[in-house]
Structures are given as structure tokens and as C-alpha cells.
Amino acid sequence: MRVPYETMYNEFVRVLTKYGMMPERAARSATLYANASLDGVYTHGLNRFPKFINSVEKGCVDMNAIPVLTETSGIVERYDGKHGPGNLNADFCMKRAVELAHQNTIGCVALRNTNHWMRPGAYGLDAADEGCIAVLWTNTVPNMPAWGGKDAKLGNNPVVFAVPHEGGHILLDVAMSMFSYGKLESYARSGKELPVEGGFDKDGNMSKDAAAILETHQPVPIGYWKGSGLSLMLDLIASSLAGGRSTRQVGELPIETELSQVFIAIDLNRLSDKDAVLENIHRTAMDLKESTPMTEGGEVRYPGEGMLKVREENTRLGIPVEEAIWKGVCAL
């Protein structure tokens, strides 16, 4: 089943407004949710929307809270997210980092007390539209053991890199676990084997069996000990810069909230050789595509390249939805 973009957007606006969000904010939030599904990030578009409304009902989200500047230290700004909606808070902070980058070439904003930021690639793409490289990350609830350990001490702490590129920005959105819980659940449902080892089974063996990993709650970090370290570092920097909760402290709460995030923008337009820089980015992306493929008929793409085809198709044909989820949202 496919739903036109406008229909989905309007439905999100209706529900968000019904739950007390001011019209202008509802319009922006609905755009972010609908764009996620439009771009093929279904897990953080329509499919995540009911969970967001649920967290509003539980009182975890203040629908109309706006981040408050708590400290300006040098050129770094720290905000308190005031438990506002995670996507609007992140949108606000990325835009502010871009403004600071327009002034100082680099802009850095740290945010505490915020909620799940939904699809972070959106903020990266917006920064790239402004001619900025963007690097942003969040911490999460503890959901991954440190390398060598059994109990979840680390978050999977997704990080986004966006680099401006005329034919479609280069966009990387990766968590520090090899597979998200959403991906593991999807593989477990389908009974298919993971393409690479994704965690440990109950006997402590590395496994491609998603169901076995869901049982132990022991996903592996990307690059094993390396991703374990990277996750820790992202958490320490985010919580330190934001003056907010670390993953460990988020784990002390009954639900995942009061997260810490960092938004960095680098304005390429301010560099004296910006044309040469953009040309080099383009040539590097094209060079990657000229790789000899590992498998016959295979193709190497730069991160973010595939998304453009999905966006075009979903714009033309409507956004594919799981009918039950879509009907559930319409009934809210």
C-alpha cells in the first residue's frame, strides 16, 4: 500500500495538533516525519510516529518546549532541550550550529535533556544545503555491551556525517552497533541470516542468527573493540559538552530520555578555495563509484546515493506503508 506524501504529512499535522503542538511546530515536525518515510527511512518516519505519540501520552515530551541557551563558552553554545520533541530540538540546534559556522567557519552546539531525534540524516542534509559539512551525534540508553563484557554499558550512539555535494549530498548515518535492534527484529521475523556476525548467542559464540542475539541482548559494536571505544568516546564528548546525562545516567531513568547530543557545522563557503574543495569532493565520490565491483554486476555507491532513487520513486508513486501502522495513525 502506498500513501501520497501530502496525505501522510496532513495526517501527521492533524495528530500532532490534536496532541497540543502549536501549528507551526506541527508543520515542521510533520515534514521531518514524512520526509524520513519519503527518503526510505521508514523506521524513523511513519513507523516511529505512534511510539512518539505514546511517549507524549506518557508525559515524557513537552510538545511546545524550545531549547534554552544555558551557556556560551567561547564559540560553543550549550542548550537545555527542556524535554521537547527530539526532532524539533535537533533541528533547532543544527540550524544554530550552521549560523555559528557562517560566522566562525566552525559552529558547535551541545544539547542536553532532549528526546530521540528520529532521523538525524535530515539535519545533516539541511546543513549541507547551507554549504556546511555537518557532524552530529547522540547518546542513547545503554543497549550494547562493551567489548569483553556481557551487560549493556554502552549506547549504540548514532553519528551522522554530511558533506555538501551538488548531485546529492554525501550522507552517512551509522550507529556504533553492527545492527540496530530494529534490523535484528526484522531479520528475526523473516528468518533470514544476517549478512555478517551481529552479536553473541547464549553460548557466547558470535552469531548471524538475529533471534539468538535478541535473546542475549548482546549486539556487537562495529569493528568489535574499536566500535566499543568509539561509542564510549561519543558518549563522553556529548555528555561533557552538553553538561547532560551520559549513557550510564540515561540508563538510570525508567525510559530513554534526557539524552545528550552534539551538532558541529563547518562552512565550506568561508574557505578561500571553496570551489576547489567542492570539486575535490565530487571527484572523490565519482572515483569511489569507479571501483571494480566485488561481485559481477555489483556497484559501489557513495553514502546517501541510494536514497535519491527512493525519494524520487516515493514522490512519484506514493510512500509505501505497512497498512496496520498507517491505519493506526489515522485512528489517533
Next chain:
Amino acid sequence: MRVPYETMYNEFVRVLTKYGMMPERAARSATLYANASLDGVYTHGLNRFPKFINSVEKGCVDMNAIPVLTETSGIVERYDGKHGPGNLNADFCMKRAVELAHQNTIGCVALRNTNHWMRPGAYGLDAADEGCIAVLWTNTVPNMPAWGGKDAKLGNNPVVFAVPHEGGHILLDVAMSMFSYGKLESYARSGKELPVEGGFDKDGNMSKDAAAILETHQPVPIGYWKGSGLSLMLDLIASSLAGGRSTRQVGELPIETELSQVFIAIDLNRLSDKDAVLENIHRTAMDLKESTPMTEGGEVRYPGEGMLKVREENTRLGIPVEEAIWKGVCAL
């Protein structure tokens, strides 16, 4: 065979001076090489020294060149490394980033036309001694295929994170390939199997056989497609910010030189809640160590923790050396 620190240091000073390096610079460079071996990073201490001298003989390194400021854009400074020694250039730029962080909370320095930075953890540790978080990375010659490709299009682009911590800084130094070529060679020599899959064999299968991977020159990135994207992004940011060569362009040169690097420092002392921030860092590191170990008698350590024991032991007993390499340096 073990060699006292002072003996090793003096030998490095002697050789560097003989090859034309000014005394003060030779002292600093010798310290960086000797400290690498002292801390157990033998590959980038004594063992790398002959290769450095070889690159000097080839004319790739200008022993007394100092980075030159080419542009100040906002608070970002760009330097031309003038083909100077990579470790002294990196040392200079990290120190400058720390100075900028003392002024603006965040400091960012980009460096082009530099050489291999040897052991980058050293610069991170120095920044942490100054109360700064440090994030620094370099690009390299193409030495890793993009995910889905066969030919080396990406660098392994090592990145260092350092976070100040009273009991010993938290230090992560990771390349974007699962194993370095040095590690692969060491495993191949010993005939031991890699602990996890490290690349592809000639039949295109993922393999734990280091010799088979050395044959194809197809190491895997950490987290497969994820590390492939991360490597690209690190390269694009470093080369863009520095206005220097990207990995692709480094690959056009006969040897690995004219690299691009980024040095970011964040001064925690400038934050209003610095004591709480440092306390949270400490508690997070300690919490990690309280993980239930995966294997009986196992232990989870924070990155950088193990190094302190090695440093203490090597200070007390002397630095373990491969006799042939040590004698080679003494004969230079």
C-alpha cells in the same frame, strides 16, 4: 632484549641530528619516538624509525620545515606542513588547537602537505594533559577497498580520541580497517588465525587468514559498509578543511606523502560545570570496568588503561626491542 629509555632517546637524537635536524627539534622528535616504544606502541616507535630515516634519505621529508599558517577562517586555522617531519608537524598543530581551545573552548587546526604522524595518541595525551578533549585524524594512501569494491579507493585513516581522566587519560587510537597491514603481517608470520574476519581471500570470501588477505590487499573496514563510509567522510573533511590532498590524490604520488590532517581540541576547563563533567567521565570509565566479563577471569578496560601498565613496566625494566632493528638504528 631491553634497552633503557635514555639510551634509546639518545640514539634517536644522535641519528636525527646526524641527518640534519636542529637540536631542539631532534630532542622533541626523539621523545615522541621513544615514548611510543615506552608505551608499547612499538610499531610507531623504534620499529618505524628506520623507515622514517629512509624517507629522509629519499628526500620526502624536510627535516627543519615548520608548518606555515596559510589561512585563518573564523576560528579555524589552516597550515601548510611544508613536507616537514610528520610527528613534529602534528605536535605543532595539536598544540595550536589547544591554544585556540583555551580561547574559544573549541579549537580546530587543519594541516596539509604533511608526512606520516607516527603515533598520534601522543598528541591526544598532551591535549588531555591540558584539560582538553582531543579528536584528530589523518588520511592515508589508498589501502582499503570501499565496501562492495575490489580495488583500494579508501585510506584506513586513523582517528584518535582523547578524554582527560585523572587516573590516566582515556585514549582511543583506531584505523578504519579492521586490522592494519602491520598487524596482518605479524599474524601471517606467526601463522595464527585472526580473532575476527579481517578481509577477503582470493576467492572473494571473508577470511581470518592474514596471509590470504595480504595476497588480495582487501582488508575489510570496521563494521563493513559502515567503516567504508566513515573512512570516506574522514578523508573528505580532512582534505576539505586543510585544502590538501584527499586519499585519492595521495594515491597519485609515488609514495605516501602530502597528507591532510585535522586537530580538534575542546577545553573542558572553560565549562562552568567542569568538576561535574570530570566526575562523570571518571564514573563512566569505572562503570565500564564493572561489566560482567564475557569469559571467566576476563576484564573490561577503558581505552588507554592497558598502556599505563606497559609504560610502568618498560620504564622499570627497559623497553623491549627487536635486536636487529635496534642494532640497525645504532649503526645509522
